[in-house]
Amino acid sequence: MRIGIDIMGGDFAPHNIIQGAIDAQVQLPDDVQLALFGDREQVIAYCHRVHFDPSFFDIVHTTEVIDMNDHPAKAFQQKTNSSITVGFGALNAGDIDGFASAGSTGAMLVGAMYTVKPVEGIIRPCIATEFPLLTGGRALLLDAGLNADCKPDVLYQYGILGAIYARDMNNLDNPRVALLNIGAEEEKGNLVTKETYKLMHGTTDFNFVGNVEANQLFSGEVADVIIADGFVGNIVLKQAEAIYVLSKKLKIDNAYFDRFNYELYGGTPVLGVNAPVIIGHGISSPLAVTNMIRQTEQAIRKNLITNIKQALRHQNYQ
């Protein structure tokens, strides 16, 4: 398999990205070829500096960079030789099997939505995030911020996407999918969650376990997959980030809080599009980049996209 990596994106690009790719190259099985999109000279210079043979990489030379000040959609179209635009071209052509970048989130989403495009039957793709459970393992939360307003049928599909991702990527047999809500009972919630509960209740598309309240998110006792609209999901994600930042600022030394470190989780997958697309954190360290590449590798190896397509063809709520 071939994994594409944008080496020009992220606050510490390209060095952190190249170092993360070197570390991943050492760890990954032999059937994985890493393709680096970006400035060839910088790759070669950095590799020589750290005594790593750059010929392990397939370097796709690009001359432009989409940066944080660019308008994502315009830049994606106009900077035709940017690492992200060229990367999505390769992904769409099948030259690479997945694409990962710690660069412009907006440009990555534009590429995912308009080049790779949503899987047939998906109303709206979403992005997912993970956080640690007290019982060990991770919970998956989606949507983490792509669609602020979601109708019930969109949330229902997030149940399908989340269940498949948690099964394939977190090795869970029958992941428990719960709707984030403000009460455990069916009749609790806002207009959208009440309707969503009705759609999810009794489904055979995934293992729906009912509502989960925010004080049970971390316990691990209720759910492996948490469904929320992108507004609520993004707020929960950022509040969880705040916990980690707080624990560091207060010099709290605790193994559980340490597991909130986003570097451990790779990146944010875009779910519901026709290829594995992973968006890394802007301030990605080499460790975060390595984990982002490993996550992309897993998505390809587990046939995540094929499994999602199959599930969408068989979804039975409509």
Place this chain on the structure above:
Amino acid sequence: MRIGIDIMGGDFAPHNIIQGAIDAQVQLPDDVQLALFGDREQVIAYCHRVHFDPSFFDIVHTTEVIDMNDHPAKAFQQKTNSSITVGFGALNAGDIDGFASAGSTGAMLVGAMYTVKPVEGIIRPCIATEFPLLTGGRALLLDAGLNADCKPDVLYQYGILGAIYARDMNNLDNPRVALLNIGAEEEKGNLVTKETYKLMHGTTDFNFVGNVEANQLFSGEVADVIIADGFVGNIVLKQAEAIYVLSKKLKIDNAYFDRFNYELYGGTPVLGVNAPVIIGHGISSPLAVTNMIRQTEQAIRKNLITNIKQALRHQNYQ
């Protein structure tokens, strides 16, 4: 002033409530008379047991209790001699100046909405909660869960209510009011927050400082008052509770995390109704009850309700 306290509500009623009232009686100025609503015999027996003179209290004897299994609205109407129903009757008649209970939240809300009633001009009353800031002091979050779906004009009024509460109760000169959102920029958010931003932007009714993201809730650098609909507010509140429970479970000894202890905050005020109404936590300790009574006393002393009524008459967005 006279403060009414339901001594029959809460998981450890009546003993914890009576003890909390005794502790408050000792602390409060002489112009405060506490009126206890509940079983007279139990008050007298408990006071004797702890060698406290029950004649300090005005005991309003009631014979019924609304418990957690009762339907709030039905029980409020049918249990006419319950401590909550009699308490609201006294509040509405002006026999007491504020009413506090750690009992049925539902029945307290029914009493607040249908006996005391919303302040003229208030579209929907709400409930508020507080959490600690890293910079010291507290932030006020509203709505904490009363109205899951809020239109922009309702959220705008929460800005007025929150600003007055934070000024009067937390002694802040010109509290910073922010809209909880998923980006700092004006154009970020879901449909409701985008419209709400437009209403709040440039208002003279309160000191609107723009959007606040969930990773800035605890820093104290952005806002003293956080506005959200009851769905989002309740999720943020419960996630904050989870932080405290986690820190205890993991035996983290940290002064900041300890300040998440709800016992320190008294209770949840119902804002936008015609009298001070405070709902305590179901598992209220004597300390929590004492703080709930002190909070009620402050609301009365600062003329919170009069100030809210005046602000509503002068609100200038419509």
